[in-house]
Amino acid sequence: MGASIQINGITHQFSPKGEVVLQDLMMDIGAGSNIALIGESGCGKSTLLHMLAGLLIPSEGCVKINGRQVTRAHPEWNMMFQRPGLYPWLNVRQNVALGLQFTGQTQNLKGRIDEMLELVGLRDRSEARIQDLSGGQQQRVALARSLAVEPQMILLDEPFSALDAFTRRNLQLEVSSIARDKGITLVLVTHDIDEALNMGERVVVMGRNPGTFRSIMDIDLSFPRNPMHPAFTEIREDLMDRFRASVETPADSETTGHTSQTPDPKEIANG
Ligand SMILES: Nc1ncnc2c1ncn2[C@@H]1O[C@H](COP(=O)(O)OP(=O)(O)OP(=O)(O)O)[C@@H](O)[C@H]1O
Numbered sequence: 001m002g003a004s005i006q007i008n009g010i011t012h013q014f015s016p017k018g019e020v021v022l023q024d025l026m027m028d029i030g031a032g033s034n035i036a037l038i039g040e041s042g043c044g045k046s047t048l049l050h051m052l053a054g055l056l057i058p059s060e061g062c063v064k065i066n067g068r069q070v071t072r073a074h075p076e077w078n079m080m081f082q083r084p085g086l087y088p089w090l091n092v093r094q095n096v097a098l099g100l101q102f103t104g105q106t107q108n109l110k111g112r113i114d115e116m117l118e119l120v121g122l123r124d125r126s127e128a129r130i131q132d133l134s135g136g137q138q139q140r141v142a143l144a145r146s147l148a149v150e151p152q153m154i155l156l157d158e159p160f161s162a163l164d165a166f167t168r169r170n171l172q173l174e175v176s177s178i179a180r181d182k183g184i185t186l187v188l189v190t191h192d193i194d195e196a197l198n199m200g201e202r203v204v205v206m207g208r209n210p211g212t213f214r215s216i217m218d219i220d221l222s223f224p225r226n227p228m229h230p231a232f233t234e235i236r237e238d239l240m241d242r243f244r245a246s247v248e249t250p251a252d253s254e255t256t257g258h259t260s261q262t263p264d265p266k267e268i269a270n271g
Contacts, residue, residue: 002032002185003077003152005052009061011210012047021047022058023210029202031066031152032183034176036200038190038239040247044211045189049155052187053079065153075103078151080159084142086130092117092141093126099149116144119178136167143175153185160195172198173224180223193239197232198225203239207246215242 010025022044029035037045050056051063054073063070065077078099086095096113100106117123120140130138139159146154156175160168176199179186190196196203197219205215217239225232 001152002183003065004031004067005029005153005185005187006064006067007048007052007061008064010048010051010058010063011060012044012051012056012058020210023212025061025211025213027204027213027216029185029187032180032185034179034186034188034199034201036188036190036196036203037206038193038196038203038243039206039211039214040208041191043206043208043246045206046157047211048206049079049157049187049189052153053077053155055079075099075149076151077153077155078146078149079155079157080139080142080146082158082161084138084159086138086141086145088130090130091126092122092128092130092133095130095141096144096148099145103149105149112148113144116148119147120144120174134167136163136171139163139171143171143178147178147182150182151184153187154179156186156188156190158190161191168195169198175199176223193236193243194227197221197236197239198227205239205242205246207249214246217242 005028007025007027010022011020012022013020025048037048039045047056051058051070054070054077057071093113096116097109100109100112114123114126117126120143122137122140122144125133125137130141133141160171163171172195176186186199188196188199200219203217203219204213205217206212207214219235221231221235
């Protein structure tokens with residue numbers, strides 16, 4: 001079961017007299033939903049993600065996961081970064097085992113690892129050395145390690161940005177499909193509008209100085225999504241306009257609260 005997330009009036013400064021990095025953020029994220037955060041560099045996406053992970057406590061307001069205030073990190077709230085963070089002196093299987101060992105879930109360890117490697121398409125590389133894998137395969141190992149502990153929530157901080165376009169798209173589709181199948185709540189930070197649209201049931205556009213939610217858009221397209229489909233293209237254009245507006249219009253010249261707009265329901269064909 002995925003975690004429900006409540007972002008409850010978050011304002012943040014890294015130091016008492018420093019700039020206000022995030023201001024008055026409010027949002028509820030339903031259990032099992034997939035959210036993408038996009039916005040100009042420096043608008044506070046990673047800062048917010050760290051707060052959801054319990055790695056950073058906001059100066060004002062709080063994050064609640066399943067109704068409880070977050071005060072520290074938790075093994076069921078998994079974070080994946082641009083670099084997969086694997087240990088090169090351990091093989092694939094040993095890397096995947098780490099989360100399970102760390103959380104004491106060592107019953108049927110081999111079976112569980114095999115299941116995860118099957119899920120991410122790496123069953124035949126279980127004994128391989130990390131440095132012998134491609135970047136995409138390494139991210140798959142990191143994903144298998146994250147999924148092995150049956151997380152309630154996965155937080156992704158531009159995890160595919162170093163990958164080639166083909167691998168990147170495959171992983172976007174696979175990760176969002178696995179998260180939906182398993183009911184895991186997924187929050188993705190990205191600079192890439194297509195990535196946000198490939199994965200997000202909701203896309204949140206943030207503005208900077210200070211970081212606010214400028215636009216919240218529910219994306220009513222079925223999965224897997226096809227970037228060539230006219231409905232996808234139309235929503236991409238709309239999202240780009242919102243992104244542009246978030247860069248061009250300073251936050252303090254408009255209401256900093258969030259707006260919500262749901263596009264007309266559009267079914268998208270696969271292929
Ligand atoms: N530990 C820190 N101490 C002081 N300021 C920080 C710290 N971490 C981030 N900042 C500042 O907070 C602001 C938001 O940073 P953050 O990394 O969250 O933005 P971002 O939207 O994720 O950017 P990018 O897209 O470039 O990764 C920036 O101005 C950054 O310089």
